[in-house]
Amino acid sequence: MKQSWLILGASSAMARAFGRAVAEQGADVFLAGRDAGDLQRGAADCVLRGAGKAEYVPFDARKPAGFAAICERLALQDGMLNVAVFVGSMPEQSAVDADPALLDPTVQDCFTGPTRFLHEFAPLMEARGGGTVVGVGSVAGDRGRYSNYVYGSAKAGFATYLSGLRNRLTRSGGHVVTVKPGFVDTAMTWGLPGLFLVASPDDVARDILKAVAKRKNTIYTPFFWRWIMLIIRHVPEAIFKKMSF
């Protein structure tokens, strides 16, 4: 059956790697984001790599008024509809501390924008009786840390939403994969100090694709972050609250 993938936040390097991977499988690809010129080049790239077709669709997580047009476009597609969400923004915690107004856009980009969209889109998937949602959260959402808890809490909200959406879409044959990357070598982390065990966007895309095929619920990528986060989640709060990483 024909597969269509709508990719939100398609200008991210992780999203580009994922879009290329599904293009090579012959899917139709819709690149959603804010930078029209860039995503049109991305669409050309996907076609040359084997996508049935590839198009740019305008998407701004902070402007829900534009969501309906995307749903209408995708409704014209035959076959299975799938969505992968890579949208997110991560201001420095210190910047948010200095200007609390930065909290709102962070939550919009990481949580409320994408979830509002998914809520509008879910009925389309239910009507087709299948399809997969990939939601990219973060290990940062597993516990609120001193150095990154605004971003972390937005990602935690997103993960909770995805778990509920999974529960809902399962009933109509659909599926939701929650992806929790550790450090990935992208524009978001380029030049940041203190990174370790950094994965490439291609590695992450490969892991996501495997998880989609095997209908996994939640994956950590690379896999060892599951064990790292298991430990971090189990540090007693009395100790954790004094840590500052």
Place this chain on the structure above:
Amino acid sequence: MRWKTDEYSGWGRVLRATGERARPEKTNALKAILREGGLPAIGNLRSYGDAALNSGGRAVDMTRLDRLLAFDPETGILEAEAGVTIGEILRLFLPKGWIPAVMPGTGFATLGGCIGHDVHGKNHHVAGSFGQHVTRIDLLGTNGRVRRITPEGNPDLFRATIGGMGQTGIILSAAIRMIPATSPLMDLRESRIDTLAEFIAMLDASTATYCVGWIDATAKGATLGRGILEEAEIGSHGQMPKAPRHKSVPFNAPGFLLSSPVVRAFNHLYFRRVPVGGRRLDRAMADFFFPLDKVHDWNRLYGKSGFHQFQCVLPEAPAREALAKMLEQIARSRLASPLAVLKKLGPGRGGMMSFPMEGFTLAVDFPNRPASAGLIRELGDIAADAGGRIYLAKDALASAATIAGMYDEREAFAAAANAVDPAHALETDLTRRLKLRDAT
């Protein structure tokens, strides 16, 4: 844009730079960087020396601007962003029946890097250099404006950009002519060669499209110049081989690994791998063109002090004598590694600073030991005396005076680069070391 400040190096890891690098993932991000000032572009850092280094300054890493933009199956012309690698182009287009007309010995080189050094492949004697198959370049000037340049419309700027080591601007994207490939396999013939004279005669006589020689740089006396000649054509049948699994060298190797007895033993076995009467075999294209890419980060085999590659080209007439002299000195030095290549080049070159000239090219790797620099300088002198050239993509040691005598269009190149980059914002450690941009 966030900048990353750290130490980085070319493939040989001898010369290093500390400076700020940006790595834009979108064209708009690159343009925003340029508003802070001009800076040189770098690719995948597969040049060995300092061509892609800018100590104390800034550089822009182009590897994430790597999209394929258009392909015309009528003409075989592919347009792509500069950061895409040659290996990726081969991987994606071979199943469609097309391959780049020219490919260097590593698939990790980017399109921008292949233009920047006007690289040559195993088919140089018939196909010419990489730049001769570039039909158009989108060049981002230090002023932030994009110019579309072609060989016909902008002959000087085009010839200064091909092989121009980034000195005329940032290559955003380029169009290259691809050639049809009827099979994913190469039809390869390997022959043992016992002497240098035989090697030269065989290279001269070969009618193969792809032709390259491995030479045992530890051999001396009667066996001086022995090696294996590889002649190949694109096959006419066969299935796509499965994508290979890559291995990688996880850490720096200890020094004894490339000590003289080990290398001699290795070369001895490698030579005898091919039966006396030669042999024919099918080889997957990527394995034939990029034999070393199967092991990632193999440059770590040379330990943390790194290594040099010496590569020169010699005009045909004096080549025989000069090569014998070089090989004798190399064997005597006991510094050679197993990696040594002898090949015939044709006259094809695409730019003012292009390396190729009609004749023979020798490339040999040497670990970075105290005696290596002296040996490489002596080899450079022999090349200079013979009217040859040193390849700047590989060099870390030459002097400005030596190079000036080898590249006869250097002044025209400097004039063209200085016209578009009067502030010298695009200079790199290489262009400063070799004074490539000096007016006279």
